[in-house]
Amino acid sequence: xxxxxxxxxxxxxxxxxxxxxxxxxxxxxxxxxxxxxxxxxxxxxxxxxxxxxxxxxxxxxxxxxxxxxxxxxxxxxxxxxxxxxxxxxxxxxxxxxxxxxxxxxxxxxxxxxxxxx
Amino acid sequence: xxxxxxxxxxxxxxxxxxxxxxxxxxxxxxxxxxxxxxxxxxxxxxxxxxxxxxxxxxxxxxxxxxxxxxxxxxxxxxxxxxxxxxxxxxxxxxxxxxxxxxxxxxxxxxx
Numbered sequence: 001x002x003x004x005x006x007x008x009x010x011x012x013x014x015x016x017x018x019x020x021x022x023x024x025x026x027x028x029x030x031x032x033x034x035x036x037x038x039x040x041x042x043x044x045x046x047x048x049x050x051x052x053x054x055x056x057x058x059x060x061x062x063x064x065x066x067x068x069x070x071x072x073x074x075x076x077x078x079x080x081x082x083x084x085x086x087x088x089x090x091x092x093x094x095x096x097x098x099x100x101x102x103x104x105x106x107x108x109x110x111x112x113x114x115x116x117x
Numbered sequence: 118x119x120x121x122x123x124x125x126x127x128x129x130x131x132x133x134x135x136x137x138x139x140x141x142x143x144x145x146x147x148x149x150x151x152x153x154x155x156x157x158x159x160x161x162x163x164x165x166x167x168x169x170x171x172x173x174x175x176x177x178x179x180x181x182x183x184x185x186x187x188x189x190x191x192x193x194x195x196x197x198x199x200x201x202x203x204x205x206x207x208x209x210x211x212x213x214x215x216x217x218x219x220x221x222x223x224x225x226x227x228x
Contacts, residue, residue, distance in 0.1 A: 006159075034215075034216070042220075042221070043205065043218045043219060043220050043221050044160075044205070044218045045218075046215060046216070046217075049215065093159055093160065095216075097214075105148070105162075105165075106216060108152075108159050108160040108162075109159055110158060110159040111157075111158065111159040113157070
């Protein structure tokens, strides 16, 4: 149980275009989802926290107009990178909290590698 | 600050024990975690320890927690080549329940 999927697993897009990444909790209801970004050989940095049905809370330094997060249902959150630039190339990982884990544990997706050319 | 520190690299021989260290920041963290990340993959939860515990053992993994020094360690016994990966510790910030990840330790196991 407690499986989180992401789609796509990798994507290449041209500079200036937008790309959407989906994060799904497959066998539990995720009241809260988190989006992280990981640059090569670096740690995960939390970008934003989203609760189902409400606006996401962004971490300091993360542009909310550039990284649009929608958590429309208890099993799906999306991250849209708008007007992507090469510096947005990164590994994006989502996690979900809910089900039996309660507030202390997050289940992580496999990540999405974004390359902007 | 919110820096969770880890040493960057560790190299061990197959069959030896590995010890990965982590210094965290929030003395009121309730849970502390160890995650494994293989190249190009997401995070795999290895183990966790509750803050009122000093030690937890799970098969080849032993977690030690020193709350006074805010120091956490992960010992892998009989390290195998399949253990080569990046290991992250993580703490939960009290109040926000957000994870703060360590800087990651790249473990290389030599055959």
